[in-house]
Amino acid sequence: MTHVIQVTDLVILxxxxxxxxxxxxxxxxxxxxxxxxxxxxxxxxxxxxxxSDALPPITILVPAHNESATIETSxxxxxxxxxxxxxxxxxxxxxxxxxxxxxxxxFELYEVPRTYPEGIATKRVRAVYRSRTRTRLLVIDKExxxxxxxxxxxxxxxxxxxxxxxxxxxLIEPDALLRLTRPFLLSSKIAAVGGTVRVANGxxxxxxxxxxxRVPRRFLPGVQVVEYLRAFLFGRLGWNRLGGSLVISGAFGxxxxxxxxxxxxxxxxxxxxxxxxxVRLHRYLRQRRVPYEIPFIPDPVAWTEVPESGRILxxxxxxxxxxxxxxxxxxxxxxxxxxxxxxxxxxMPFFTFGEALAPLIEVLGYVITIAGLALGHVNVAFALLFxxxxxxxxxxxxxxxVVLEEASFRRYGRVGDLARLLLYATLENFGYRQxxxxxxxxxxxxxxxxxxxxxxxxxxxxxxxxxQVV
Amino acid sequence: xxxxxxxxxxxxxQGVLLIALIILIILNRWVRLxxxxxxxxxxxxxxxxxxxxxxxxxxxxxxxxxxxxxPVPLAIDALVTWSARVAGERWQELSHALEHQWWARVVRAxxxxxxxxxxxxxxxxxxxxxxxxxxxRVLRLLRDHHPAVQIAAATTLERVVSPVLVTAALDQxxxxxxTVQAYYASVLKxxxxxxxxxxQQLFRRxxxxxxxxxxxxxxxxxxxxxxxxxxxxxxxxDPEVRTQVARALGRFPHAESVAALGFLVQDEAWPIRAQAxxxxxxxADPATLPLVRDALRDVEWWVxxxxxxxxxRFGGAGRNVLLEAEVSAxxxxxxxxxxxxxxxPQALAEYAA
Numbered sequence: 033m034t035h036v037i038q039v040t041d042l043v044i045l046x047x048x049x050x051x052x053x054x055x056x057x058x059x060x061x062x063x064x065x066x067x068x069x070x071x072x073x074x075x076x077x078x079x080x081x082x083x084s085d086a087l088p089p090i091t092i093l094v095p096a097h098n099e100s101a102t103i104e105t106s107x108x109x110x111x112x113x114x115x116x117x118x119x120x121x122x123x124x125x126x127x128x129x130x131x132x133x134x135x136x137x138x139f140e141l142y143e144v145p146r147t148y149p150e151g152i153a154t155k156r157v158r159a160v161y162r163s164r165t166r167t168r169l170l171v172i173d174k175e176x177x178x179x180x181x182x183x184x185x186x187x188x189x190x191x192x193x194x195x196x197x198x199x200x201x202x203l204i205e206p207d208a209l210l211r212l213t214r215p216f217l218l219s220s221k222i223a224a225v226g227g228t229v230r231v232a233n234g235x236x237x238x239x240x241x242x243x244x245x246r247v248p249r250r251f252l253p254g255v256q257v258v259e260y261l262r263a264f265l266f267g268r269l270g271w272n273r274l275g276g277s278l279v280i281s282g283a284f285g286x287x288x289x290x291x292x293x294x295x296x297x298x299x300x301x302x303x304x305x306x307x308x309x310x311v312r313l314h315r316y317l318r319q320r321r322v323p324y325e326i327p328f329i330p331d332p333v334a335w336t337e338v339p340e341s342g343r344i345l346x347x348x349x350x351x352x353x354x355x356x357x358x359x360x361x362x363x364x365x366x367x368x369x370x371x372x373x374x375x376x377x378x379x380m381p382f383f384t385f386g387e388a389l390a391p392l393i394e395v396l397g398y399v400i401t402i403a404g405l406a407l408g409h410v411n412v413a414f415a416l417l418f419x420x421x422x423x424x425x426x427x428x429x430x431x432x433x434v435v436l437e438e439a440s441f442r443r444y445g446r447v448g449d450l451a452r453l454l455l456y457a458t459l460e461n462f463g464y465r466q467x468x469x470x471x472x473x474x475x476x477x478x479x480x481x482x483x484x485x486x487x488x489x490x491x492x493x494x495x496x497x498x499x500q501v502v
Numbered sequence: 503x504x505x506x507x508x509x510x511x512x513x514x515x516q517g518v519l520l521i522a523l524i525i526l527i528i529l530n531r532w533v534r535l536x537x538x539x540x541x542x543x544x545x546x547x548x549x550x551x552x553x554x555x556x557x558x559x560x561x562x563x564x565x566x567x568x569x570x571x572x573p574v575p576l577a578i579d580a581l582v583t584w585s586a587r588v589a590g591e592r593w594q595e596l597s598h599a600l601e602h603q604w605w606a607r608v609v610r611a612x613x614x615x616x617x618x619x620x621x622x623x624x625x626x627x628x629x630x631x632x633x634x635x636x637x638x639r640v641l642r643l644l645r646d647h648h649p650a651v652q653i654a655a656a657t658t659l660e661r662v663v664s665p666v667l668v669t670a671a672l673d674q675x676x677x678x679x680x681t682v683q684a685y686y687a688s689v690l691k692x693x694x695x696x697x698x699x700x701x702q703q704l705f706r707r708x709x710x711x712x713x714x715x716x717x718x719x720x721x722x723x724x725x726x727x728x729x730x731x732x733x734x735x736x737x738x739x740d741p742e743v744r745t746q747v748a749r750a751l752g753r754f755p756h757a758e759s760v761a762a763l764g765f766l767v768q769d770e771a772w773p774i775r776a777q778a779x780x781x782x783x784x785x786a787d788p789a790t791l792p793l794v795r796d797a798l799r800d801v802e803w804w805v806x807x808x809x810x811x812x813x814x815r816f817g818g819a820g821r822n823v824l825l826e827a828e829v830s831a832x833x834x835x836x837x838x839x840x841x842x843x844x845x846x847p848q849a850l851a852e853y854a855a
Contacts, residue, residue, distance in 0.1 A: 045505070071619045075626075075650055144844045147837040149803045167849035191853075218649045220679050417509045424516040431523040438530050450531070454524065 037404045044397045045418075051386050052425050058270030059432055065269040066330060070440045072214065073331040087213060089117035090286070091190035095182035096122055096200040100129040104138045106200050109240025111166050115209040119168045121186040122200075126155075126176025135171055140164040148191075152184040152297040160189070179282075180298035180305040187289065187297050196286040197306075203232060203242055203335040204284070211332035212286045215325070223313060223324040224287040226280035227332035228264045230443070231257045233340065242335045247449040247456075252345065255456045255464050256338045262433035265440075268328035276379030277328055278314070282306030284334035291316065304355025311363050314375045331441065346471040353391070353475035360384045361479075391472040423461040430457035544571050545580065552584050556592070562599045574605055578627045585630035590661075597631045606631070613639040618648040625654035632658050637666060644670045649682060659689045668696040672704070675719050676712030683715065687722040698725060705731040714742040721750030729754040736762040741771045748774050752781025760787050767793050772802040779805055783812020791816055795823050798835045806834060810842035811853055 092110055096103055103122075110120050124132045135141060141161035155177035163169040174185050183197055194216065198204060208227060215222045233256075234248030248254040271277035280287075282305060292298075295309075295316045302308035310326065317324045339345040360367075360383060367384060369376040401418070404410030434453050437443070444450060548568040554560035569577045585593055600606045612624040625643045628636050636658075643655035644667065656671055671690060675683055690697050701723075704716050717735065720728050732754065735747045748766045751759040763785070766778035779797040782790045794816070797809035813820035827839035845853065 068619070071622070072650060075622065075654075142844075145837050145840045147803070147807075147834075147841045162844070162846075162849065164846065167846055217679055217682055411506075414506050414509070417506065417513060421509050421513050421516065424513060424520065428516060428519055428523070431520065431527075435523055435527055435530075438527050447531075450527070454527070 034407075034409045037400055037407070037409045040396070040400045041404070041410070044393060044400065047385075047393055048397075048422060051390070054382060054386060055425075055429055058274075059266055059429065060270075061273040062266040062269040062436060065272050066265065066436055066440050069269070069330055072218075073211065073329075087116055087210075088194050088216060089119075089192040090115065090194045090196060090209060090213070091186075091192040091289070092118060092120045092209075093183055093186035093190065093195055093197045094120060094122040094200050095125055095179050095186065095197070096127065096131050097125040097176070097179070097182070098127045098129045098131060099200040100127070100131045100134055102201050103131050104134050105240045106202070107135065107139070107169070109203060110198065111168060112206070112240075113204060113209050114206045117192075118209065119170060119191060120166075121170045121172065121189050123172045123174060123182040123186045125174060125178070125182040132171075132173055136161070139166050139169055139171075141171055148189050150188050151293045152188055154181050154185040154188065157185060178300060180300045180302060183305070184297040184300070187292055190289060193289055194286055195289045195292065196284070197282055198334070199283045199336065201337055202229075202283045203237065203240055205333045205335075206241065208284075208332040208334060211329065212284075215327050215329060216286075219325060221323050221325050222288070222327070223291050223317060223322075224280055224285060224310070224326045226268065226277070226326075226328040227284045227286075227334060228330050229260060229281045229283050230264075230333055230335050231260055231338050232335035233338055235335065245443040245449075246446070247444055247452040249452070250340060251456070251459070251464075252342065253338050253340050254452060255460050256345075258430050258433065258453060258456045258460055260338075261437050261453075262430055264328070265330060265433050265436040266429070269330060269436075271379070272327050274374055274378055275325075276314070276374040277326055278310055278375070278379050278383055279307055280310050280326065280328070281334075283336050284332070287313075302355065303358055304352055307355055307359050308362075311359055311366070314372065314379075315363065315366060318372045318375065333443075342467070346467075346474075349468055349471040350475050350478065353388070353472040354479050356383065357388050357475055357479045360388050391469045392476065394469050395473055423465075426461045426465060427458055430460055433457075541573065541576060544568070545576060548572060548577075548580055552580070555596075556588055562596055565596060566599055566603055569600075570603065570605060574609060575623065577605065578609070578623060581630050582626060585661075593630075593661075594633075597633055600631050601633060601635070610636070610639060613643055618646075618651060621646060621648070621651045622654055625651050625658075629654050629657035630661065632662050634662070634664075637662070637664055640667055641670050644674060649678070652678070653682060653685060656686050656689050660692055663693055663696075665693075665696045668693045669700050672697065672700050672716075672719075676715035678715075683719055684722065687719055691723065694723070694725070697723070698727060701728065702731065705735070708738070713738075714740065714746045717743060717746035717750060721746065721753060724753045726754070729756055729759060733758045733762040736766055741769075741774060744769060744771070744774045745777050748777035748781055750781075751778075752784035755785045755787075760785060760790055764790065764793060767797060772800070772805055775800060775802070776805045776808045779808040779812050783808070783815045786812075786815045786817075786820075788816065788819060791819055791823065794820070795827075798823070798827055798838060799832050803834075806838045807841075807853075810838045811850065814842060814850055 094107065094110065099106070107120065107122055122135060124135070141163055143159050144162050146157060146160045155175040158173045158175065161171040161173070163171070170189060172185050172189055174182065187195060194213070196209070196212070212225055212227050215225045230245070231248070231253060232242060233253035234246045235242045236244035236246065247257050268277055268279065285306065291313060295312045298305045299308050299312070313326065339348055360380070363380070366372045366376045367380045372380070401410060401415050405412060405415055431454070434457055438450070444453060551560055551564050551568045555562065555565050569580065572580065606627070609624050609627045612620040613628070615621050615624070621643060624639070625646075628640055628643065632640055640655055640658045640662065643651055646652055646655065652674065659667055659671060668690065671686055675686060678686065701716065701720050704710070707713065717732070732747050732750050735743055738744055738747070744766060748763065751763055763778045763782050766774055767782060769775055769778065775797065779794060782794055794809050794812050797805055798813065800806050800809065810824065813824050816823070824839045824843055827835045828843060830836055842850075
């Protein structure tokens with residue numbers, strides 16, 4: 033028994049060291065990346081170029097399912113984005129509420145014949161509408177088929193070479209599209225670009241725009257601000273340098289349409305369609321030896337409402353993790369496969385062993401430590417020291433994300449907000465982290481539920497000018 | 503070292519790092535606030551001096567003094583901002599005066615820096631303050647591998663007229679993305695005579711793989727002397743060349759353009775047919791109406807869309823063709839006609855763009 037505990041302890045320690053060394057590498061790589069990206073974001077010549085007529089036109093895909101509370105505000109905000117040439121395709125995915133009626137009333141929709149070719153098979157499209165007041169708007173009403181199916185229907189109807197998927201509950205900053213196209217101007221090899229998603233809870237929202245960024249006072253949404261900063265500002269920036277980012281947020285990512293059509297669009301059976309899409313994109317482009325890049329850039333920002341209740345957050349995290357496990361299993365042939373370059377050799381192993389299996393290892397660590405303590409095989413001081421180091425490292429990573437935010441974009445200007453960020457970064461490891469581990473662990477038992485569903489989220493809606501989203 | 507000792511070292515290091523990070527965050531805020539408080543009045547003072555200088559109430563020496571008091575990136579920003587407001591000759595005086603400033607010499611020397619943001623800073627400075635002595639530097643920056651540097655360097659062509667720079671910029675064109683190309687086109691328009699001379703030479707290189715991009719750029723210039731080479735290239739073996747020719751000819755309403763488009767609209771490659779149909783709509787010669795009507799029945803959706811939109815530019819005759827198609831037996835032409843007839847004028851304009 034002692035031997036088993038000692039060996040398991042060693043394995044866990046080695047895993048802990050390996051994983052944290054990799055995080056440290058990401059952390060180091062994120063420094064030059066954010067430095068360069070901030071420089072480019074501030075370049076005035078670029079800003080002038082971005083105001084020219086020559087920008088590539090973009091289709092914004094907005095899937096909507098029971099989004100009655102926010103749809104009008106969201107679509108209005110999207111239609112007033114600062115960009116020369118774009119169209120908005122809203123897909124009503126068989127909503128049971130009055131999403132379509134709200135759209136019809138707000139934008140004076142009229143039915144038009146459906147003439148575009150169906151590049152990707154989708155559930156039956158009931159009708160296609162254009163707006164009398166907003167010529168850039170196209171609305172598709174279709175039978176319920178899930179988010180991926182809606183996005184595929186929107187891709188079919190899109191006219192432009194670049195498409196961006198935006199959640200109906202997401203608020204995009206006015207200049208975010210301009211910024212998001214920057215990599216497409218810099219390089220002809222870009223297959224897709226991801227932008228930053230931030231937490232809208234607690235912020236002041238006016239006319240579909242975040243006018244005052246605040247860190248929520250409540251712990252649960254507040255700690256998610258730190259999580260999002262960590263995930264976007266150092267995780268994904270670090271991956272830029274390693275050439276193998278696997279995640280472009282489904283709420284905010286710009287793709288070259290020809291590649292989406294080539295891979296058959298979003299996979300309807302997938303639980304987390306954005307991760308699945310990016311992995312397939314890598315696979316397709318690598319197999320065909322197409323030179324490509326899928327970068328993340330931090331300055332284009334979209335704001336999203338995050339769950340405020342533990343119940344809904346747990347479902348969200350369980351679903352995300354279920355999607356991660358399913359995707360890693362489905363594309364296991366890419367794992368350690370040199371044919372897929374850094375994606376097969378670095379990203380897939382990291383996401384499989386460092387992300388997907390992490391809750392199992394962490395729980396195993398807790399169990400072994402407790403068992404070892406109970407049986408007297410583990411020294412109490414050593415166990416406490418180990419936990420302290422593990423949690424301290426988590427705090428360091430979170431604080432580093434706050435440093436990057438402060439050194440670059442500084443969205444949270446008030447001292448009170450900064451203090452709350454520091455507080456949440458410190459407290460995250462005491463209770464919250466363990467809860468997320470439990471939620472993610474549950475995904476291992478539900479992973480075989482393949483059916484794609486819309487993530488359940490109780491929306492409070494973005495109120496009009498001067499009101500806070502609470 | 504035992505694993506326990508190792509963990510103690512790690513924990514101690516983490517503790518120090520945690521405290522250091524928190525201090526760093528707080529210090530960063532404090533330094534920024536202090537710097538802003540220090541620099542902002544200097545920027546305001548510079549704006550005031552610049553204002554007086556443009557009104558001949560202050561000398562260039564005052565401006566140079568105010569510029570030298572600012573951090574270099576902010577001084578360059580100020581120069582870029584003010585360069586758009588001051589007349590050319592007067593600005594040239596300032597550019598020449600800047601040649602002797604120590605900080606401007608450092609920025610110029612940065613055109614050889616290994617760090618791209620230093621080169622970008624240099625290119626931005628030269629885009630508004632380059633003199634004839636800087637041609638070599640700008641040439642190097644135009645050939646830089648970083649697109650941001652290239653773009654900034656290309657802006658220099660708005661102020662410095664040099665055939666050498668124009669040739670270098672044109673040679674770079676095929677390697678640039680479409681948007682950056684379009685930006686170059688807007689910049690190079692000012693140096694039109696030199697550009698046209700070099701373009702006509704490039705058009706003679708029929709087997710040059712850069713030809714499609716050169717044609718795409720030349721089309722943007724809408725220069726009548728380029729129409730003839732375009733029509734000659736309508737029978738080129740490379741489909742990409744023919745596509746660009748089909749697109750460009752729409753900007754040249756001429757009998758020879760129409761004849762070439764009549765040929766291209768029957769090409770076997772659908773992108774060429776789509777572009778040719780669009781161009782026929784732009785020229786809207788009534789004699790080509792039957793060709794566009796046939797394109798409305800094309801097997802390719804994009805060609806039908808282009809034909810439908812092109813017909814709206816033929817006035818009443820085009821509308822009649824669409825109305826006929828709306829009740830015809832050809833299902834695909836019928837659907838397209840319905841779609842196009844249902845579009846509002848603004849939507850039509852957006853589709854056509």
